[in-house]
Amino acid sequence: MEIRTERGRVAAQNSMRVNHRKLSIGQLVFGGIVALILVFLVLPTLIVAPISFSDARYLQFPPTELSLRWYAEYFTDKDWVAATLFSARIALSTTLAATVVGALAAVALVRGSFPGKSIVLGLALSPLLLPHIVIAIALYLFFAPLKLTGNFFGFLLAHTMLAVPYVVISVSASLQKFDSTLELAALNCGANRVQAFFTIVLPNILPGVFAGGIFAFISSFDEATVAFFISGIDGKTITRKLFEDIDFSLTPVIAVVATLLVLVSLLLLGVYQFVQSKMDQPKHS
């Protein structure tokens, strides 16, 4: 009896082992395929960095000698600096505007009721799906006679509209998680709507507001299609200048700018990740 169970146990173990090994060969092949696809995904994004440190006058990979000369060239080039500052100014203002407009709308969309709500929601999210080239052409035709091309406020309008969906989505997600009875309690205790919003609702949805703001900034700073059309000779974004220079001259300065754009995105994703994990901690403990 005992022997039989012992034998059975060993047999079971063996069969499990065989089973396990069979699976892991399949898993190995599958893992290899997935790893290759992931390399395909990430490598093109990262390949610009080594080229930007090259010393050669032309594009060289891998660079034979390293230097920072193309970085120096970027930081001393008046046009590049102006384009960078213009983009930064637009992206910061867009972040502020999109966050306020998007968060207010999200409160109404999640907690309110009004006619045509699903249409409003569709409109608010539509910039995520609609071809940017169409928005670009329409905005150019609208802006050109008003002299709003290459203009800060023209960009603010365009980029805020393109960035608002990110805020609406992330703030809505926070609002759905937040228990609305807390707000009702505040209202019952005599707070007015505005007080209840700032003291109860806003602190609770802050992670969502913050996330929306980060994505709004990246979406504006990296936006290329609309910027290509509504830029002017004096008002050029970094992406528009990059676009032009890629088309006309392929100097390593372009690799520098590309590397900086990647860095900005990585840095902001890092900040987002850091704040998100910090904000989660007190809830768990």
Added chain:
Amino acid sequence: MTVDDKTIVGGTAPSIALPLVSGGSRRTHSTLFSLVLVSPLLLLIFFGFVYPVGEMLVSSLFSPGFTLDNYARIFTKPLYLKVLYRTLEIALLTTLGAFVLGYPVAFAMARAKSKLVPWIAACVLIPLWTSVLVRSYAWILLLQRKGIVNNFLIDIGLIDKPLKILYTEHAVLLAMVHVLLPFMILPVYGSLRSISVELPRAAKNLGAGPVTVFKSVYLPLSLPGIFAGSILVFILALGFFVTPALVGGPTTLMMATLISQQTTELLDWEFAAALSTLLLVVTLVIAFAFRHVLSFSKGFSDGN
């Protein structure tokens, strides 16, 4: 850098709309107050989109009297019909390519050991959130005559003369699949993750091999994600501008690059407006027809 589920949700933001269900949220705001809250957004959408598009539509129809000539031109000139056909072809092939490469990644992300998941997620999200311009530029560096790929192939002795890859349809397709791949991976990942662990386990216990488990459990249950990802990639590919403009050439004109050529080189704004209107209508029709697949209004609609 650590990436957890939060980031994945955040990263999902641009692709599939709202991963939430409303159910419990009680409405506390009156109609008037709600309209006040939403009015800045409405103004923004009106001046940033609705009015300019309306003006564009008008300019495509009047020159100066009412005419449909601009639209007739699109559908009668073989050159433009060819562009329409090529756009559809590249969008379809991009969708197919994104599915073939995206499904395994989504599967790995949904089923890998939890230690590995953040790394896979980072590989998907970092490209998603870096500029399309940078990624298209990287493909120029890789594919040009004296580019990284050609140099590598010559070094290992596979070819003697550099291949012409850049500015061909193959280059456009490759770069578009790369740029749009995350939009396929994230929805598929979402639907694969919602499959209970018990189901494949039960199938295995009943004697199903890995292939059968995949065919009878994973594949059918991830169909909603596959549909959402495919529609998304297809729509985005139809109107894509930056990548075909940089990686493609005059022989690979697509809708968006044709529109750009009409405006910046030929200054034919009325024809460009007609092309843009057509592209917009096609996109809207597809998005509206598949709005449930894209789950745009999930969590908001009054019926929920």
